[in-house]
Amino acid sequence: MNFPAPDNDRGQEGWLRYRPALQEYRALAAARLGPLALPHAWQDDPVARTAAAEWERARQTICAPPAEAPRVVCKADAALPQDAHELHQAGDHLELRASNPGGLLYGIFRLIRLLQTHAAPALWPGRDAPALRHRLINHWDNIHPRSDIERGYGGRSIFHWDELPALRERYYEYARLLASVGINGVILNNVNAGEPEIGGWRLLEPEFLPRLEALAGVFRAWGVGIGISVSFASPVLCGELASDDPRDPDVIAWWAGRTRRIYERIPDFLGYLIKADSEGQPGPAKFGLSHAEGSRAIAAALAPHGGRLFWRAFVYGMRDDLDLVAQPYAQFKPLDGAFPDNVSVQIKYGPRDFQPREPLHPLLGALEKTATALELQITQEYLGHDTHAVFLPSLWEEILQTPVAAAPTLAAFLARSPEAAIAGVSNVSEAANWTGHLFAQANLYGFGRMAWNPDLRAAQIAREWGALTFDNHPRAMAVATSILLRSHRVFVGYTAPFCLGQVHGNADSWERCHFDPNPAAKNGTDLFRADATGIGLDRSPASGRGVLDQYPPALRALYADPATCPDELLLWFHHLPWDWTIRDGRRLLDALLDSYSRSAAEAAGFAELWATLRTVLAGPRFDDTLAKFTAQRDHARLWADHMTDYLTSCAAGVRAIPSDRAAWRGSVPPGR
Ligand code: BDP
Secondary structure (H helix, E strand, O other): OOOOOOOOOOOOOOOOOOOOOOHHHHHHHHHHOOOEEOOHHHOOOHHHHHHHHHHHHHHHHHHOOOOOOOOEEEEEOOOOOOOOEEEEEEOOEEEEEEOOHHHHHHHHHHHHHHHHOOOOHHHOOEEEOOOOOEEEEEOOEOOOOOOEEOOOOOOEOOOOOOOOOOOOHHHHHHHHHHHHOOOOEEEOOOOOOOOOOOOHHHHHOHHHHHHHHHHHHHHHOOOOEEEEEEOOOHHHHOOOOOOOOOOOHHHHHHHHHHHHHHHHHOOOOOEEEEOOOEOOEOOHHHHOOOHHHHHHHHHHHHHHHOOEEEEEOOOOOOOOOOOHHHHHHHHHHHHOOOOOOOEEEEEEOOOOOOOOOOOOOOOOOOOOOOEEEEEEEOOOOOOOOOOOOOOOHHHHHHHHOOOEOOEOOHHHHHHOOOOOEEEEEOOOOOOOOOOOOHHHHHHHHHHHHHHHOOOOOHHHHHHHHHHHHOOOOHHHHHHHHHHHHHHHHHHHHHHOHHHOOOOEOOOOOHHHOOOOEOHHHHEOOOOEOEEOOEEOOOOOHHHOOOOHHHOOHHHHHHHHOOOOOOHHHHHHHOOEOOOOEOOOOOEHHHHHHHHHHHHHHHHHHHHHHHHOOOOOOOOHHHHHHHHHHHHHHHHHHHHHHHHHHHHHHHHOOOOOOOHHHHOOOOOOOOOO
């Protein structure tokens, strides 16, 4: 059987491949699948109309129901929570109740997913509601004059600001993909909005308003709001004021005026995202003000319109007396409750910077009087760009299920706040298949699903994505899930075993940044220490770094002792001798070297496993993905060899890479 049928999809259809269902399934399902009947009040609502059109597209292609099939009747039900829906069989027809048109759209996408995966009609009824109010994508896309994505590893931006307000078909398709997994907000540009050469601050200039308005119209129809990243120095950068002091009445009036003009044209505008006092971006520190004080003028400008300000906690450099990873907590924890109500503090999952693995950021779950937004990175900045297959829901599950100070898990902590948010840094670009590597689509898909339900498990998401992407083909699904569910462990195994970080090089070329290993450049800094005495960074209580003091007592006790600290976090918290005995009885150095070589071999196995699908999956998706797995195999080998040589030399007290090895760095091209 050649199913899924070979086709020319390069991956542009993503997981929304509406292919005809098997004959047996159609015989079972089609008779109930008439067109959607909208409640009177929603007849002209753009989101409800989108839902009806999407339903037509799906039901006709997947099941081709008979003309007399009873309508699927949608009813508005104010008793359901925002964006929730409930589906049940009512006599001869299906009834879909929803709180709002968004709830209807998500209900329709859920039903379509059930049809795509051939779920028996008895399994269709059900109720579903998002756990979090804000499910956001953050683009790190530059505006002008460049249209690349932060650091270049993400490819070209899908937004063409030079053409807007003229629209491209691709914007609609993108909004559709996002809505299908429950995303309801998009920040359009890079957080480094104050950089002159990438022009993010310009989005507040009047000439950009019609362009924003045009994009807002596209996304609105799919229930997705738009927002932008702004610079703290916008009043100055836009050339209108000499100061950006947030206490200055002119500055306050400037923000209010600019923001009002946006809302006049985009009443459902989401708000702003800001990176302040971080990596050179301006902020309130120069006025001696805290982040909370600095947020007030901008938050006040948004408040009358119901807008939100997402204020990032990715900051360092202000407290040089502290370990880098301890700085955000030290700055933000004392400000709990001091931010205006419409501010969320947006916190990366780990305290360092989106490493392949990190312990949970201690600020997550520590803010009780301030809304928290969890920031994840869907793009694989430190995880092999779009060359390596790395299924991030495995990492996110680990993070979301970690206990925090105020709740049994981070997921539970987030879900209990009415303004809770998850933001994911986008991995979407101009690539034909959106994400470069086909398997990176699984991360976008998985991000949406986990933002909707942070308790969802990676294994379920992998199965869903495999079924949707490979049209239920059992072998393709088995291969995909087998690779996906091992991929994060394997990648960590050949790049950062035992939480050894951050050994990626910055590289002289923009595109290679954070792609190749360069441990020699990072050793001896606050990142890691490898010398003749041992390896890892000492953050134990005895180190005096104060990092562990920021964790809840149970985690503090667990991490403080190298005998109880989980292996996967060991070298983050401890500097240990090379012959330290880890829990399974091996010497640390042996275990490290074993991890590199085994994991690189396992990555090579991904290419072989994928190649077994040649006969069932012939077509560009197969070929493009095989090329990616082959490059991953080679790059994993390079990582393993390089790290093996380097650590062996450190253990011998030499600390150098043999010159015949140094030459290969840079020989595997990154994906884009
Ligand atoms: C780091 C990136 C840098 C971003 C920064 C951030 O290397 O390009 O601007 O994070 O999150 O991961 O602001």
